[in-house]
Amino acid sequence: MRWFWIDKFIEFESGKQARSIKNVSLSEEHLHDHFPGFPVMPCSLIMEGMAQTGGILLGESHKFKYLVFLAKVPKFKSHRPVRPGDQLIYTATLTDAREEGGMTSVVAHCGDELVAEAEIVFAHVTEEDAGIPKGVNQKNVVEVGLAGVLAESGINE
Amino acid sequence: MADQEEVFEKIREVLEDALGVDEDEVTPEATLIGDLGAESIDFLDIVFRLEKAFDIKIPRGELFxxxxxxxxxxxxxxxxxxxxxxxxxxxxxxxxxxxxxxxxxxxxxxxxxxxxxxxxxxxxxxxxx
Known part of the structure; x- marks a missing residue:
């Protein structure tokens, strides 16, 4: 499994706002355990999709100079269960970006309906602090995993 | 001079939101880490919220x-x-x-x-x- 919880970006305004899509599918294996006979997308994964949208927005605002780590979720509210067949649209707004990290406010909609909202704080860390090998960073993820979809959507980085 | 009572009330709200503590826990003498359970990452969150609440700029390392x-x-x-x-x-x-x-x-x-x-x-x- 690849840890991508967004399928593509549909809007990307550098340093301000990004919108992405996640199509929820019954082929996702975890949905059959969560819950048997009543598949619901786990809120933790909705949060992850929100964090990926907001984290890439923050990372790009510094030209991916920093490693962006999800540090804290001060607020998360779910308004209704998200089920297979739903298309989530995450809208992340960068509310603060500075040398040490940043903060985003993210909402998730299905159509016009608000299904979840969150505030997410990110910290900038070094590769050493993060304990990960050199060269693995968010830019790679964007280039390898998401650049294709960004290009496909006709959105320039 | 800034109204101290007003400043305290706003800071109380900031700390309630950032640390998930109750209003009565936020007293002037309360320590952020020992009494209010703040962790290192909370300091960044607190700085963001203070900047917004008071419309001020807090350079890195100035408050903490x-x-x-x-x-x-x-x-x-x-x-x-x-x-x-x-x-x-x-x-x-x-x-x-x-x-x-x-x-x-x-x-x-x-x-x-x-x-x-x-x-x-x-x-x-x-x-x-």
Missing amino acids: PENLASADSGFVVDGKVTETGIAEMREKMPHADIDSFAKDPAVTNVQNLFTVDMICKFVGSKLDG
């Missing part, structure tokens, strides 16, 4: 100085902050109660300098320019 009392700061001997270290703290943290700290300058007591009152004084001085 980094590495003042870490092992490689050169200010710590035998688990205690040295005289030079204490002088440095007075300069970097003018809003903290360094006098009380100086009576028992154990490194473990450094975290007690970060109190609600310290934030109030810091914000007050920012607002007064």
